[in-house]
Amino acid sequence: MGKMNSVTGIMETGVTDCHPASVPDYVPVEQLRELQLKRLQAVVTRAWQYVKLFRSRMDERGVTPEDIRSLDDIASLPFTTKSDLRDTYPYGLFASPMKDVVRLHASSGTTGKPIVVAYTQEDIDVWTSVLVRCFAGCGLHRGDIIQNSYGYGLFTGGLGVHYGAEGLGATVVPASGGHADRQIMLMKDFGVTAICCTPSYFLHLIDRAAEMGIDMHDLPIHTGVFGAEPWTDSIRAHMEKMSGIDAFDIYGLSEIIGPGVGCECRHHQGLHIFEDHFYPEVIDPETGQVLPEGAEGELVLTTLSKQAMPMIRYRTRDITRILPRRCDCGRTLRMIDRIGRRSDDMMIIRGVNVFPSQIEAALLQVEGTLPHYQIILTRVQGLDQLEVKVEITPTMFNDKIGAMQELNAKLQGALDRVLGIRVRVSLVEAHSIERSEGKAKRVIDRRGL
């Protein structure tokens, strides 16, 4: 028996994650491997033909596209890193002429310069199809009303999820980020059945709804698809208890395509990688050696069908493992563990990538000198809080309170602008930040991830 949406009057059938787009999720493994090899050979050829960087890297190693005869041969190919995208900013890694590129997205980088990613119409179609498979795996279908609370714009989350939800045949509420009260009003008035946003933002919405006297259990919403930042099973348990929804982890990154590289299904046994499009490897981040199934290391992804911007062995810096078991759902797609940490110093705060170097740049910008500082991450009511402690220097110090408050506001403003998120700046006494062997400990993460 289904449950009726109290707003729309539509019966929730509560069945089936079968969607025509999901067929590739279940193809026999041998067939999948064959397809992967064929696509790998094609994408390597394409990258070698059209992208100078890939070609010169392969030439250096004496590898040609013809050397890829089996999937294992992928290990002979060079890695690609985020700095390659920065170094070739903006269009250096494009494999398609601009006339075939239908969309650009961008995400923040350490230097303030974004990295740019490109899509042909085919790429957009693939992206939409993998998101349809994500949503179908989460049990969503035509008739669902999906509120998309990812920010619309250069960030891949907004438009990616939008077209994916439309592709599914669901009704999209393009709420974008922010304005919690309005988000809750939309959920309630529109009879929203599913939401997509960062997990911390949803926790915030739960709290805000409670303050507004709304219990999410009373709303038609039954599903949440959360990504763009690390979260844990305890957060999941908390949000499910507080809201009555089924919470799914979705994975993705702009460099590969955006959200939709992988997603949990209703069995929540790991994140299925849509490996007919994104080939996963796990490597030892120190040596670059490929690790066996089950071993934890850095996730490396190769786009098997990307046209505009193929990525060969892209180092995600995300630490995970390829699970050595098959999911009960029957999908033949391999699964990875949920991502809890990264191999570099990048912090993911409310879904936004933040590097200590960005904070340094902002501090430098205000004072012209770099004071000692420390980044403190906490999570208050499910929302990440970023505090930057800044040690006062003689040039910064003024005996007038007003001048000090102005300094505080200037630092805060500079950080807000560079990072795009709210930052709390605390001025602290000189030499009060703990130093180990002369180096200050830059990041204190108390979020318990």
Add this chain to the structure above:
Amino acid sequence: MKIKQISLFMENKPGRLSVPTRILAQNGIDIRAMYLADTQDYGILRMIVADTQKAVAVLEAQDFVVKVTEVLAVAVSDRPGGLADVLTALDGTGINIEYMYAIPYPHGDGAILIFRFADTEEAMTRLQAKGVNLLAGEEILQKK
């Protein structure tokens, strides 16, 4: 006529104030006036001390960030209107008082007002032109 004042940046936490005062005590430096301005997170301790140079040296040696600024001191008699008379002298001059504080006058009734002006030089000229008597540093530092 200008008097040297030292200011210290201090975090707003229990026991913090005792540290600089103890450092000054250990070095035999007398505090003649002090005033603490605070926010929720930090405070600024302003002091006029017997030996400014030495105070700065010993505090900086203990990692305090210290700033020396100039302030003006005015003796005000203890009667209704004593303070108002001084402030009236500034009316219409556009001179802004950043902050002020008071200590007892050591040579009889009344108080000494310590003024921190945005423009100390200008304020000094104006006050003197109006016949306001500015105290020299020694007068504050003298004890009864």
